[in-house]
Amino acid sequence: MIWLTWRQFRAAAATVAAALVVLAAALALTGPGLASRYSAGITACARDGGCPRFFDRFFDDHQVPFLAVTLVVLIVPALLGLFWGAPLVTRELEAGTHLLVWNQSITRTRWLAVKLTFTGLAAVAAAGLCSLVATWWAAPLDRSAAPGFALMDPLVFGARGIVPMAYAAFAFVLGVTVGMLVRRTVPAMALTLALFAAVQIVMPLAVRPHLLPPVSASFELGPENVDSFSKAGDEEFQGNPPPETPTTIDVVEQAYFCVLANYYGGATLDARSLLTAGFAALVPELNRGGRDLPEATMPALTGDRHADWAAFETAWRRVTGLLPQDADLQAKPAAATLQAIVTALDDDHARWTHGAARPPDYYDGDQYGLGLHANLGRTATPGTALPPLFVTTVLGGPAKEAGLRPGDVIESINGSAPFVDGEVTPAAVAALYPQYPQAGAVRLRLLRQTTGRHWTVTLKPGLYQPDPAALQVVTPKLLRDHVAYVRLSGFAPDAADRVFRAISRLGAGRTLTGVVLDLRGNGGGSADEANRLLSGFAHGKVTAYQCAASPDTKDTGDTGDGACAPMRTDDSVPLLGLPLVVLTDRGCASACEHFSSAVKDLRLGQLVGTRTAGAVSSPARPYLLGDNTTLMLPSTRHLAPGREVIDRVGVAPDHHVPQTPKDAAAGRDRALDEALNLLHT
Structure with missing residues (x-):
């Protein structure tokens, strides 16, 4: 029976073996050179701190072969199920040869078991070999992959390691099962292909995210990612x-x-x-x-x-x-x-870092607190914060367990009103954002305007796993009329290039009509990244000034600024050439205000939302003190392109569109609606 199965199967096996040899040869010829270029690039970029940009260039240069190899590995299981699984039984049933075998003292069980075992193991082995050579070849690219192409992303996950072997086993069994039910080879092949394609789409997008909670990694500051601290002396x-x-x-x-x-x-x-x-x-x-x-x-x-x-x-x-x-x-x-x-x-950027500790049960990606964000942050500023105080986002943890929703109005915090005569009570608002080891329960009196319900909840700060979407730095999507929307939660080291790539991908196969950049809640980050992102919308411009203090304020008017170093656009960045609208709120601070003020002063676009935080300074430098704690101090002051002060003032929007509790409860975004209207008027 094994010999008969081999005779029937050898032509198909030879075809697949030949294709695998060709693929392996091609990857074996190009793989060492790819690894060598990656190794040389890492060595060079480690000296000048430019590794994020090297990763971008390296991946972009090899993106086409990367996608081609990945697609080949994804297609192999489907082809095995299509051409090996579906015809395995239907071919015998259509030709009637199964009856001849059964009349030769071969039982039906043995006949089916041998065919399934022999051909099924061959299918799994073929997919495994294909995945093995592809995983080896793509290792440098997997380490430098852009967002959307990382190892755990749906497209790549199914083409690495043992996953293709599992898909091949599934496709083969699916093909055999469909063939036995349909009993016609061509319809069975077509139905197998349709069902397998549906599973490959539904599984990574709808099923896999719910199998286990996602795990994020945190890295301790060390020699690998921090060049040096400065001691508070000269060392x-x-x-x-x-x-x-x-x-x-x-x-x-x-x-x-x-x-x-x-x-x-x-x-x-x-x-x-x-x-x-x-x-x-x-x-x-x-x-x-x-x-x-x-x-x-x-x-x-x-x-x-x-x-x-x-x-x-x-x-x-x-x-x-x-x-x-x-x-x-x-x-x-x-x-x-x-x-x-x-x-x-x-000064918001001058701080003493000490006593930092994590909760004993902390796990990578955990956050500590009540699990909510309100329309006012921890440092609500009297005179600028306006009532009411309400929940804008429920991240998880105690707030989610208590049933809080966006739009719930917070009437009191531990018995104290968040606003008294229209003036914010900073201490009360700060209680919404406890930091470890603060563990005191927080009592909230709430109003749900949609139902008129008043109730009180007591939330105990603790660890929780936030929604993974809330942790993404760049979140792109295509809006109506081909408008690219990108939410940027912080100016991380490679944020600008990630935004550019996101816009480029949204524009693939279509003509974009504008860009909405959502910077609400963006707490800042790298001023260099803000400057680089601005360079996609203008060239030859000064985006900010970093000014030293003047030793003689009489010579500089009442600003007290001495020599000012301009930050200029990086004109090597290609211009996007698209209308821009930026969404801002009181959570937009630091580098976010650098970006927003430049957009407004240089007339690169329009600002929609509410005034920014007014917490911008130059990047702070760490100084190590004698007790091994860290003192962070900015050495210059930030001025906008028009040389106006943004710190403590903020950047006013061109169109004031504040969020209301009813908007939050209904999931309505009036600021985004206004941005879309502006792009089409």
Whole structure:
């Protein structure tokens, strides 16, 4: 029976074997060169930090053969099911040869088992060999693939590793089953092809995402992805900082003089404001422990930075010297003092990073909090934030479990109204965004306007897995009238090129009529990426100025700015040549405001939505302190192309279209509707 099966099968087997030999030869000839170019490119880009752009160029240069090889591997299982599975039984039934076999003392079970086993194993082996050579050849491209072509994306996942073998087994069994039911070879082949194609589409798009929750990876800052930290002196610190140690007054001194030497405006800053804030923070720490002392008196300050520090340090040591000599107890006043000095700068980009910790049960991709976003962020600004406060997004976790929905109005937080006489209560709003280890329950009084329901929920902060779509940096889609819509959640290191690729793919086979760039909730990132993205809409322009503080403000008017370095467009970036509308809100900050202000000043497009956050500065540089904590300080100030200040002011939209609770509840996006109207008027 095995010999008979081989006689019937050998022509088809020889054809597939020949095709595999040709494919393997072609990949064996080109694979080593591909790997060599990838290795050389990685070596070169690692020296200048340009690896993201190398990945883009390398993949774009080899995208056509990459897609061709991937499609071949995807098609092989279908062909095996079509030409090996479907005719396996139907050919015998149509010709009647099965009756001859059954009359030769061969049972039906043995006849079918031998044919299925022999041919089925051959089909799985053929698909496995095809996948093996393709996976080996495409390894460099898989490591540099653009979004949409990564290993776990539907197109590529089915063409790597053992997945094609599983598809081949399924296609073969499907073909045999359909053939036995239809009993006609050509209709069985056609039906097999249709059913297998449907499964290949439905499985990755509708079934696989629900089999297991997606897993995201987090990477610790280290020598591989951070060139260096600067110590708060003149040394460079390479790699990861050592574990933190208790903060002392010596560390506070180091931070104080680091601010004066490296912070924008440090040369002209009145240092007395920093020391006053630092001493004021010491008093509550004494009160908390019931240890307020008569010696806790602020010394007189003269304006001489070194003399004032000496007086401050003497008074501080005199007070804390009367406290119990416990390292942790001594560290709390020092930490409070240092934090107050940094806070006194009143700069969103100046911060002291310390005490960072993860929850014990943290897993890659987890987030901590209540699992919601509201129309106001953690740092709601009095005078600019407007009522009401309402939920805009439910990410998961406690908020999802409690049944909250977009559009739910938050009437009170822990008993406090978020707005009093129209003015926002920042502390109440900040309670919506607890950070670990904050674990206190948050009580919300809610109103659902669609039903008129009032109710109260208590949410306990915790870890949760957010919706994977909320974690995507770039989310493209095609809107009506061939308008390209791209939501950009942050200016990550390769964000600009990812946006350009997304627009290019949306325009494949059609003529785009405009671009809507959604920057709502974009907290910023790389100013260089914002500048590169602007370069797709204009050449030969200044997109911002980074200005040092002037040592003599009399010479520069009341701005206090000295020499300003312009940031210019990268004219090597191809122009898109498309009308642009940008969606903004109070969540658009930092590099997002760099982009928005340039669009407005340079008239590259129109802004729709609400005013931006007003939290923009130059990129902050890290300085390692003596307790192995990090002080982040911007050394220049950002000015828009028209040299206006954006920090604390924000960028006003050309068309003010705020979101309302009813809009959020109905899933209606009036700002996007207005953007589409503008593109077609």
